[in-house]
Amino acid sequence: MPLTSKELIKKLKKHGFEIVSQNGSHVKLYNKKTNKTLIVPYHSKDLKKGLEHAILKQAGLEE
Numbered sequence: 001m002p003l004t005s006k007e008l009i010k011k012l013k014k015h016g017f018e019i020v021s022q023n024g025s026h027v028k029l030y031n032k033k034t035n036k037t038l039i040v041p042y043h044s045k046d047l048k049k050g051l052e053h054a055i056l057k058q059a060g061l062e063e
Contacts, residue, residue, distance in 0.1 A: 002046040008055065009040055015061055034060060 003011070009019070009027060017029040017038065029038045038058055041047070047055075056062055 002049055003052055004044075004046055005040055005042045008047060008052065009042075011061075012038065012040070012059060015059065017059070031059075036060070 005027075009029070012029055013019075015031070016033050017031045017036075020028045020030045020037075022028070022042070025042050027040045027042045029040060030036070036059060038055060040055060041051075053062075
């Protein structure tokens with residue numbers, strides 16, 4: 001089942017990411033330990049499966 005943007009951001013926060021900024025409908029997150037920056041679209045609908053997988057892969061959290 002696809003995650004919403006809010007659920008994905010919550011999951012990323014549990015793994016050490018912090019919100020750095022928000023520009024319009026996109027949230028920028030940063031992890032100090034891994035030195036990775038991610039951009040997550042913040043919309044009211046579910047994320048597409050491929051986009052969700054790509055963001056988790058960039059974060060190093062592939063399931």
